[in-house]
Amino acid sequence: MCRLRRTALLLVAALTGAAVLTISDATLARSAALKLVAPRSDVPIRMDPWAAVWDRASALDLPLSAQSAARPFGGRSRNLTARAIHDGRRLYVLLEWEDKSKNTSVRKPELFADQAAVEFPSQEGERVPFFCMGDPQATVSIWLWKASRQLDTDKGYRSIEKTHPRAVTDIYPFESEDSFNPPKVLGNVVAGRGDSSVESLIGGGFGTITQADHQAVTGVGRWQGSVWRVLFTRDLPSAGEDHPEFKVPMSTSAAFGVWDGAAKERDGQKSVAQFVSMQISGTPLPAMRRVSSTTAVVVIVLTLIVAATVITVLRRKRTAKT
Amino acid sequence: MTVAAQQSTAITPSAKPLIRPALVALAIAGTTELTLQRTFYRLGIYIPKHGTLWDIYRVSTRVGTFALNLASILSLVVLGLIAIGLWRTERRRTATLLGLLVLVSLVSLALTSNLWLSVAYRATFIVVAAAVLVSAPSKPPRDVRATSIGLLCAYGLSSYYGLVGGVMMALGMPGRPWGAAVALRLGEVVVVALGPLIFLAWKRHASIHVGRTLAWAGLPTVVLLAALTFQPRMTGILVMWTAGLGLALPLPLYVISFWLFTTALIGSLAHSETRVQGVALVLLLVAGYFPQSTYELVVAVVALSLWAEPTALDVNA
Numbered sequence: 001m002c003r004l005r006r007t008a009l010l011l012v013a014a015l016t017g018a019a020v021l022t023i024s025d026a027t028l029a030r031s032a033a034l035k036l037v038a039p040r041s042d043v044p045i046r047m048d049p050w051a052a053v054w055d056r057a058s059a060l061d062l063p064l065s066a067q068s069a070a071r072p073f074g075g076r077s078r079n080l081t082a083r084a085i086h087d088g089r090r091l092y093v094l095l096e097w098e099d100k101s102k103n104t105s106v107r108k109p110e111l112f113a114d115q116a117a118v119e120f121p122s123q124e125g126e127r128v129p130f131f132c133m134g135d136p137q138a139t140v141s142i143w144l145w146k147a148s149r150q151l152d153t154d155k156g157y158r159s160i161e162k163t164h165p166r167a168v169t170d171i172y173p174f175e176s177e178d179s180f181n182p183p184k185v186l187g188n189v190v191a192g193r194g195d196s197s198v199e200s201l202i203g204g205g206f207g208t209i210t211q212a213d214h215q216a217v218t219g220v221g222r223w224q225g226s227v228w229r230v231l232f233t234r235d236l237p238s239a240g241e242d243h244p245e246f247k248v249p250m251s252t253s254a255a256f257g258v259w260d261g262a263a264k265e266r267d268g269q270k271s272v273a274q275f276v277s278m279q280i281s282g283t284p285l286p287a288m289r290r291v292s293s294t295t296a297v298v299v300i301v302l303t304l305i306v307a308a309t310v311i312t313v314l315r316r317k318r319t320a321k322t
Numbered sequence: 323m324t325v326a327a328q329q330s331t332a333i334t335p336s337a338k339p340l341i342r343p344a345l346v347a348l349a350i351a352g353t354t355e356l357t358l359q360r361t362f363y364r365l366g367i368y369i370p371k372h373g374t375l376w377d378i379y380r381v382s383t384r385v386g387t388f389a390l391n392l393a394s395i396l397s398l399v400v401l402g403l404i405a406i407g408l409w410r411t412e413r414r415r416t417a418t419l420l421g422l423l424v425l426v427s428l429v430s431l432a433l434t435s436n437l438w439l440s441v442a443y444r445a446t447f448i449v450v451a452a453a454v455l456v457s458a459p460s461k462p463p464r465d466v467r468a469t470s471i472g473l474l475c476a477y478g479l480s481s482y483y484g485l486v487g488g489v490m491m492a493l494g495m496p497g498r499p500w501g502a503a504v505a506l507r508l509g510e511v512v513v514v515a516l517g518p519l520i521f522l523a524w525k526r527h528a529s530i531h532v533g534r535t536l537a538w539a540g541l542p543t544v545v546l547l548a549a550l551t552f553q554p555r556m557t558g559i560l561v562m563w564t565a566g567l568g569l570a571l572p573l574p575l576y577v578i579s580f581w582l583f584t585t586a587l588i589g590s591l592a593h594s595e596t597r598v599q600g601v602a603l604v605l606l607l608v609a610g611y612f613p614q615s616t617y618e619l620v621v622a623v624v625a626l627s628l629w630a631e632p633t634a635l636d637v638n639a
Binding site: 006007010011014015017018019021022028035037058060061063065066073077079274286306307310311313314315317 | 340343344347351384387388389391392394395396398399415416419431437445448449452453456457483487490491495502503555558559562563568570617
């Protein structure tokens, strides 16, 4: 009876505790995963993804997987490295991934450009939205970079005449009149003339992607040695309702996506990573050190020494008993 | 071994009655949250957002959240009970380490999350796991020892990136830990190899029909095979998010390893003498290869404790 009573008490206590946690939306578990930390830089950050300052930032390796939640499916397993820094006024996020081919041209229907995206929950404090394009109850702010728009930004808009200089056309009446160019008149960022390689978008679920009213994000991408590096930047304060507010210090979540133009990836055909924790920190960006491998070895050796010591002591104790 | 120690290898009566029901409840709660919270919830994108299906989905995920909270509480309770029992059987150093893990788990909830806390937690987990596996008072059979070492290697390799990367980030060291991807993949090789090893360890002591158990285990294996064949991408994502496996090796290896592991699990649970080992295997599934939360790490330590010395815990009494 005593044993039954103790068992019953234990189970009732556990069930009650679980009920309280569930109702209050609290949890007894803490994440032990790594997070992306954005320290504060003491030097101006140039719009150069390969600048030396990024060697001082901690890198977070993320596995990407194919998008298979909604058609069109696509993408594949690959790795992405993310880094972040802020200077007190702007947040900078750097993405790096391997890509053997540099795909920047969309001059033919069968050509697709490399792309990369960063995604944040639009509102701080809301439940984490579905990482693939958000959901109606929790929208996401998407910063989308395209290599084709980067080419336009770098070398000027690639008009038909520039792409196909030998092409011959009849006259286009009223060619220069805006009324015959509705996307441009309406401010569609895709119809722009290469002002920026990054689009600021809002997602509330599959098929709902919308251009943000205010294009607050800029960026630049550079391909070097079969590696793309894309740098995104935005002011820390929010630019509007659908733009996340960043401040120092704070924690938020970030998700990532990459498209490989050579594999004809576009739209939902992408490699994606789920949300990871991101912390905008007031700690300063450390000075450059070149002992990272040594630190790894030291930590491993220390852990092994501690484990071996514990094991040896326990074995001696056991031997003494026998 | 002294006479006193021999007489006290079992847990004292005050702790004995509580561990068994707590373990059963933990195994049930853990598999429920694994099924509903970590797997079914992530299929929500396919659920129509209206009608009965949506209501079922919402209720199921709420039940999954409750199961997660219950499993989190029970995992700490079970670990504490194991620590109390070991303390009273003069294995105080191991008991202290288990108690330390419980304490660090509770402290981590009260403190603001930071990198040093994550690093300390993961380092504590590795040390505790090693101590539990090597401090068993009775010498385990060779196959149990091999699988215990394999489990420790797998968790060590999966913890390498979190541990070393966390130290580097906390110290502000640039770059990434050397060999992190290699360590993760090596760990997967160990996990795949553990399936047949655990099957052989169970088969040696199996007192029920092995062929029949293999057939029963074939059912979930066929489901896994079908999922990998017809929905490879979604299955790959779910496997990564639940078990922490990247499926980098040839898929047939995972299927065969899963089949043999499931056979050992079903066979162990089906017989009272090996039920503790069966619960250990269930909890290993719940913890996964790449534990990402304090709850999963605690469940892993409980599983390792049960696997390393089920008879010393004497939970079948």
